[in-house]
């Protein structure tokens with residue numbers, strides 16, 4: 318009886334041993350751009366094993382097909398005997414493993430895609446978003462894993478991953494999703510520390526530039542504190558700001574306890590450009606809560622094998638875009654005059670983009686995978702932008718809640734509540750957001766969501782800005798001559814990059830990609846095209862000589878008063894007490 322029990326216990330232990338996975342990354346020849354990966358998978362049950370390469374990375378909702386960069390795939394057992402394998406789809410390698418319990422997979426990845434913030438290896442450094450480099454198995458993806466990095470030469474590693482104490486360059490993650498959300502910088506980057514609330518923050522800079530580390534630490538600290546005041550806590554033990562200071566660098570990506578941001582090396586002495594960079598820092602850091610913690614339900618958990626459709630990206634990206642500027646104002650990087658100019662620009666952009674009248678914001682979120690990130694030629698005319706329009710709707714929603722609650726609540730209150738009620742493992746929907754808005758706004762937001770998120774109604778800028786005592790007026794005359802054309806200077810050629818639907822240009826029969834050679838017999842250069850048009854009058858006809866598919870064409874366009882005016886935002890001269898109070902609490906600035 319005793320022996321039988323022991324036997325049963327051993328059987329149970331064997332069958333319940335979970336598959337484990339560990340990774341080794343090396344880069345022996347950086348100039349070849351080839352990263353070398355070795356993956357050891359143990360406790361495999363069954364006669365075969367599927368290895369999967371992620372199809373996309375977090376923060377960029379488009380399939381990037383990382384398997385396209387994989388080469389020299391091989392699989393062996395523990396004794397280095399080769400195992401047969403074949404690909405069964407674009408991302409999957411099927412290995413016939415036989416009786417062995419451990420499989421070792423090796424492959425190389427071509428890494429020269431810096432601007433995608435995915436993978437790069439060259440003689441200067443390596444940058445690795447793990448989702449673009451490492452394969453996973455479905456059986457081990459929820460289990461703890463280890464990564465060992467063998468840096469080239471004297472390079473070091475900076476990452477948000479926790480290290481395994483006592484072992485150089487060995488890291489651990491609780492599961493593949495967390496692993497995939499911790500990029501690594503490997504090279505001679507410079508790391509600087511500062512502390513907020515006793516928590517270590519690291520600024521890691523790859524590349525030279527005219528930055529001043531004391532200024533960066535002082536300004537980043539203000540952004541961290543402003544966010545901590547907003548959300549109530551810092552949801553990490555340690556945070557890493559990775560900066561790529563490189564020519565032509567720009568943009569950033571948020572991660573679970575880090576961000577990677579690109580900036581041109583010599584912008585730091587230019588105050589406007591530097592504040593633009595702080596806007597990027599503010600944006601990516603706000604994501605630490607909004608999208609890395611407060612996540613759309615459809616991306617809980619992430620499925621790296623295919624598109625993860627969600628109607629809530631306008632909250633993740635648009636609301637973050639709204640607050641990235643607002644937090645800079647509240648942290649005193651901007652004054653209210655500058656912020657009101659920013660709102661005027663938001664009004665201009667929203668009214669100018671024809672696609673806002675075609676595609677609802679929820680649909681723009683859902684279709685990010687096939688539209689926004691594909692950069693389609695007719696995007697301006699057919700698509701709403703879930704970043705830009707999402708930020709515009711967020712501003713309107715904020716002022717609507719402040720007005721209805723008589724300044725007792727705001728979108729700040731709603732987001733903080735959402736953050737507490739919908740933790741990372743739960744996720745939220747637009748319906749959840751609407752419900753919390755109603756709770757704090759005190760009345761139904763059904764119409765608001767229907768009109769501005771699920772339909773394409775023009776935003777009620779005049780109405781909502783008046784809640785804060787602000788007035789929207791056209792900055793210039795409504796009566797100005799326009800064509801609806803955007804031109805592109807392609808070397809010596811002036812090409813049509815966009816034509817707004819229902820504009821004079823569209824009515825005249827002009828097409829995108831037409832090369833305008835001359836107007837009224839005189840050569841056109843894109844720099845002077847708009848100026849020459851502006852000097853004409855409504856009713857004038859212009860003769861345009863074109864190349865279209867290498868054939869000469871002549872088209873006559875009749876000019877009209879056409880276009881959207883630029884707007885100006887000013888404070889009313891006769892504010893009510895509530896308007897003043899809303900203004901002050903919204904912007905954290907005196908009326």
Ligand SMILES: [Zn+2]
Pocket residue numbers: 600601604633634637
């Ligand atoms: Zn973002």
